[in-house]
Amino acid sequence: MVMVSKSKIQTQKFAAKLAKKIVSQATGKNAKVLALVGDLGSGKTAFTGGFIKSLGIKTHVPSPTFVIFRRYPISDLKLKIKDLKFKNIFHFDLYRIQKPKEIIDLDFKKIIKNPENIVLIEWPEKILKYLPKDTIKVFLSHSKKEKERIINIK
Numbered sequence: 001m002v003m004v005s006k007s008k009i010q011t012q013k014f015a016a017k018l019a020k021k022i023v024s025q026a027t028g029k030n031a032k033v034l035a036l037v038g039d040l041g042s043g044k045t046a047f048t049g050g051f052i053k054s055l056g057i058k059t060h061v062p063s064p065t066f067v068i069f070r071r072y073p074i075s076d077l078k079l080k081i082k083d084l085k086f087k088n089i090f091h092f093d094l095y096r097i098q099k100p101k102e103i104i105d106l107d108f109k110k111i112i113k114n115p116e117n118i119v120l121i122e123w124p125e126k127i128l129k130y131l132p133k134d135t136i137k138v139f140l141s142h143s144k145k146e147k148e149r150i151i152n153i154k
């Protein structure tokens with residue numbers, strides 16, 4: 001699925017739509033993983049912010065560049081989704097890691113195994129072989145216009 005976003009807000013609305021779709025689906029055998037692929041400034045963090053906020057989490061979603069990952073608990077009270085199975089969203093930013101071992105040491109394998117987790121990963125190229133087969137790939141790229149981004153979901 002390909003869409004052209006004309007603004008940060010549009011990217012966030014698109015992410016919110018995808019988030020709603022994902023949480024209303026059944027959980028799988030492992031975590032629901034979204035790999036966000038794109039250059040610096042392509043909108044990976046903006047997309048993640050829209051995704052997380054749409055799930056009732058009222059907080060600023062900073063770029064976790066200096067902490068590698070953050071966890072946001074999902075509150076089913078606000079969401080009003082019956083039998084919500086997802087409990088946490090994890091936001092990883094692997095920009096600064098040198099070797100996969102750095103995040104494997106941070107319980108990464110455990111996190112992506114747990115079906116109660118949704119895991120969004122910026123710079124997933126660094127750990128490709130650890131991603132589940134059913135990872136949703138979100139490709140973001142700049143376009144001719146300054147505020148235009150192409151978002152391609154595979």
Ligand SMILES: Nc1ncnc2c1ncn2[C@@H]1O[C@H](COP(=O)(O)OP(=O)(O)O)[C@@H](O)[C@H]1O
Pocket residue numbers: 005006007008009010011038039040041042043044045046047063122146147148149
């Ligand atoms: N259509 C758009 N979608 C997302 N971000 C956009 C868009 N147009 C402009 N921007 C700007 O581009 C930047 C994207 O930054 P960010 O989300 O941090 O990118 P990344 O995490 O991929 O490095 C922000 O400053 C945002 O305001």
Ligand SMILES: [Mg+2]
Pocket residue numbers: 044045063093122
């Ligand atoms: Mg970012």
